[in-house]
Amino acid sequence: MPDNALPDIKIPPALLPGDGRFGSGPSKVRQAAFSSLMAAARGPLGTSHRQKPVKSLVGRLRSGLGTLFNLPEGYEVVLGNGGATAFWDIATFCLIEKQSQHLSFGEFSSKFAAAAQAAPWLSDPDILASPPGTHPQPIARKDVDFYALTHNETSTGVMMEIHRPDGAGTGALVAVDATSAAAGLAVDPSQFDVYYFAPQKGFGSDGGLWVALMSPAAVARVAHIKESGRFVPAFLDLSIALDNSRLDQTYNTPAVTTLLLAVNQLEWILENGGLSFSTGRCDRSAENLYGWAESTGYASPFVEKPDERSHVVGTIDFSPSVDAATVAKILRANGVVDTEPYRKLGRNQLRIAMFPAIEPSDIEALTACIDHVVSALA
Numbered sequence: 249m250p251d252n253a254l255p256d257i258k259i260p261p262a263l264l265p266g267d268g269r270f271g272s273g274p275s276k277v278r279q280a281a282f283s284s285l286m287a288a289a290r291g292p293l294g295t296s297h298r299q300k301p302v303k304s305l306v307g308r309l310r311s312g313l314g315t316l317f318n319l320p321e322g323y324e325v326v327l328g329n330g331g332a333t334a335f336w337d338i339a340t341f342c343l344i345e346k347q348s349q350h351l352s353f354g355e356f357s358s359k360f361a362a363a364a365q366a367a368p369w370l371s372d373p374d375i376l377a378s379p380p381g382t383h384p385q386p387i388a389r390k391d392v393d394f395y396a397l398t399h400n401e402t403s404t405g406v407m408m409e410i411h412r413p414d415g416a417g418t419g420a421l422v423a424v425d426a427t428s429a430a431a432g433l434a435v436d437p438s439q440f441d442v443y444y445f446a447p448q449k450g451f452g453s454d455g456g457l458w459v460a461l462m463s464p465a466a467v468a469r470v471a472h473i474k475e476s477g478r479f480v481p482a483f484l485d486l487s488i489a490l491d492n493s494r495l496d497q498t499y500n501t502p503a504v505t506t507l508l509l510a511v512n513q514l515e516w517i518l519e520n521g522g523l524s525f526s527t528g529r530c531d532r533s534a535e536n537l538y539g540w541a542e543s544t545g546y547a548s549p550f551v552e553k554p555d556e557r558s559h560v561v562g563t564i565d566f567s568p569s570v571d572a573a574t575v576a577k578i579l580r581a582n583g584v585v586d587t588e589p590y591r592k593l594g595r596n597q598l599r600i601a602m603f604p605a606i607e608p609s610d611i612e613a614l615t616a617c618i619d620h621v622v623s624a625l626a
């Protein structure tokens with residue numbers, strides 16, 4: 249339907265959420281985080297990333313993440329530029345020794361598998377795929393030295409619990425793409441060697457940065473591959489990123505605003521009780537969203553198994569009598585944005601982010617707005 253034919257439906261202001269941003273990334277930035285940038289205008293913004301003000305910001309990010317995730321002794325927080333997508337290439341150079349296994353169950357997890365497949369210095373990866381809306385389980389194999397898991401597949405709204413694969417060799421690494429899960433879903437650090445993410449989702453910041461929580465085994469793997477003489481471009485060299493991170497720096501210039509917003513969100517979570525606070529908010533949002541979908545005739549959760557329904561990104565199918573794309577457009581015209589589904593999934597669906605920054609009561613308000621739009625369309 250062309251936009252000029254869009255029904256002119258005005259949602260009553262009393263129904264509207266306090267904040268209308270429900271996108272899965274970039275996602276809602278809290279007003280307080282934004283305001284902290286104003287104060288930073290007379291502080292670290294616009295100053296050298298090799299001097300104390302920016303370095304102490306990086307230091308707060310690194311130590312705060314250690315506290316938030318309760319990282320065991322010896323784990324390190326490493327960061328660099330390029331986002332989660334850059335980290336996939338970093339992993340093919342610096343973390344996969346010969347063969348990786350990938351659980352492929354959506355757009356993001358399949359892209360990492362493709363990156364490993366394309367790397368001529370690695371054996372062909374072992375790719376375990378499952379249909380959209382589900383996730384495969386890892387299978388321990390003796391030749392696999394790197395298991396690539398995804399805590400939350402943002403494209404489909406499927407989450408999976410993070411466990412080391414049963415029977416995996418002690419030398420094998422478990423790496424988790426946590427870009428949309430970090431801060432929103434609980435995780436036990438003893439179950440991973442690398443937990444990496446970009447901060448524009450659960451950390452309510454902006455894009456461009458990657459952060460990786462790394463176990464001593466992962467750090468040792470980086471050194472081992474480096475010593476083997478494999479060519480690694482400096483920008484993707486995790487040993488260089490490690491050296492810089494230990495000095496609270498990045499290899500090249502970071503976006504200081506991204507750091508400031510991420511630190512504000514991290515410290516907001518820590519001040520309110522840590523991971524149980526942030527995951528608790530996501531749990532309540534998910535209860536509101538899926539509870540509504542299950543009790544509504546025209547909507548239903550896309551993911552069949554309740555324990556695989558993501559608490560950070562919800563996907564809701566609509567019955568054929570309601571055109572979800574039209575609903576999303578009308579919501580957008582009313583200032584409620586980014587509820588469109590992942591484009592390549594091609595379903596009659598809305599996708600709704602429930603990251604820690606998003607108020608659970610705003611998820612409830614959103615469902616009331618959807619009900620209003622649907623009944624006005626009928």
Ligand SMILES: *Cc1c(COP(=O)(O)O)cnc(C)c1O
Pocket residue numbers: 273330331332333334356357398400401402425426427428446455456
């Ligand atoms: C958004 C996302 C990415 C890509 O992040 P970029 O910072 O854009 O590279 C990767 N993996 C998952 C699970 C994501 O949600």
